[in-house]
Amino acid sequence: MRDLLEQTIVSAQKGLEDRAFSSRELTEAYLKQVRGLNGNLNAYLTVCEEEALDMADASDARREKTKALGPLDGVSIALKDNMLCAGVPATAGSKILEEYRAPYDGTVVKKVKDAGAVILGKTNMDEFAMGSSTEHSAYGVTKNPRDFERVPGGSSGGSACAVAADMCVAALGSDTGGSIRQPAALTGIVGFKPTYGRVSRYGLIAMASSLDQIGPMTKTVEDAAILFNEIFGHDTHDQTTIEAQSFEWKPRTDLKGVRIGLPRQAWGEGMTDGVREHVTQGVEILKALGATVVDVDLPYIDEALAVYYVLMPCEVSANLARFDGIRYGLRERVDTLLDTYAQTRAKGLGEEVRRRVLLGTFALSKGYYDAYYRQARKVQTLIKRAYAKAFESVDLLVTPTAPSVAFKIGEKLADPLAMYAEDVYTVGVNVAGLPAVSVPCGDHEGLPVGMQFIGRHLEDADVLAAAYAFERIPR
């Protein structure tokens, strides 16, 4: 039974192919694991037991009759709770959507379903993806499987925990400022944020639309590539998706001829000693693999977090205007229409969400727009230019994923700025729309450390190929 839970997408597919186990057996094993652990870990908000077993049986029947649909057929995966899966709750971690059931499948959900994946359920997250610890979920914190007193990171903390604790083979998360990569780093898994525009967000509950991107959270880099290959592509339902795009998985076993830049700004102060020790060792591995490693300058990157905390709340204040108690979700019954809006939102939205909505409302209001929003958009241009310039002389950039290992539950809750600083190494990538992956690079006192590979626009394959070469080296 145990080995059924240690499957990757690749090994599960092989096991299914060789008839070593059926999709039903695999699914039952994961559901049993979820039943056993979820009470403690709180990784899943909804478990779709019956539906999952039906999907598994359908997959087994398909394989028996003809042949499997592809690498995901019969493989158990989990979805972050901001993705719509028809008939299943989608709370996005918020009380305001407690009773909401998705009326249709989002594009990525449809794609993984069409590929035969077995959807086990929906995973916990910071409310509307706003947070770096899942402590801002209205449904309780998710625990880090390595240490139950610590957070799994966020906002895709439930998906990260589910993968790390063998409660699914792989999961999907969403990343607006680091929400796939930071929890991946803190739980010791692989988290990949594709280039902005690669993956459709149709059916993803929006947070900050100019930054949001869906991506895989997996046990290996190869699994991330496989899952990405199933979900990327143009979609008429999401106008930001890039029309002509392709992806070819070309794993590398060495990094000869690859030029890797270490941005001075990311390798200075700011990371803890434990993180520094492991990412420094990671860089030595890159050199041993044949990469040329040089220091590079990324001017303005220190401003990325500030740019993010202007642009994101502005978009949040607009995107979350739809949660007004009228069309779906919670409605407070009060005398006037205005009070219906105000009371519903006061009751249904959590503290962090309200804080960001007000912040965005402020930055977009008359007299402040130029100083905050417009200025942030200009600095965003400077940041994009800085990356473009750096990529003239190197092929990839490497940084730590998060400044520290998983922190204690409650440690940063009272100080929003301390929590925001969790994204300091990841957020620039979203501001510039680039692809990046976090890969485990060792444990500090039993807690995982992640290293981040950042690539050029649309060169997602290069990022994954280098991360694959790195991951293969035992440490």
Added chain:
Amino acid sequence: MAISSDELRHLADLARIAVSEGEMTTLGADLEKILGYVGRLSKIDTTGVPETENGPEVSVLDVDIAAPVEACVLEALVENFPDRVGNALRVPAVFEHPKQ
């Protein structure tokens, strides 16, 4: 940058979020701290720098045609409505003092 309680109340009105008096103090302090941090952007010289554009470069707008929806989707949409009588959706009155 300090935000006065009047200004905060105005923001809460604009954002359609009821904020209690007790909450006002902590919210004000939090916003002030965050604005203090992002205020660093004002020190950056952006003379001649354009704003980032992130809309699609070509027009990708669909023709606005009502698309048919499956009955189960329609049902799910109606089911999600917070207040209804059968298929009639009930919303609060727009006028603040409707005739009883």
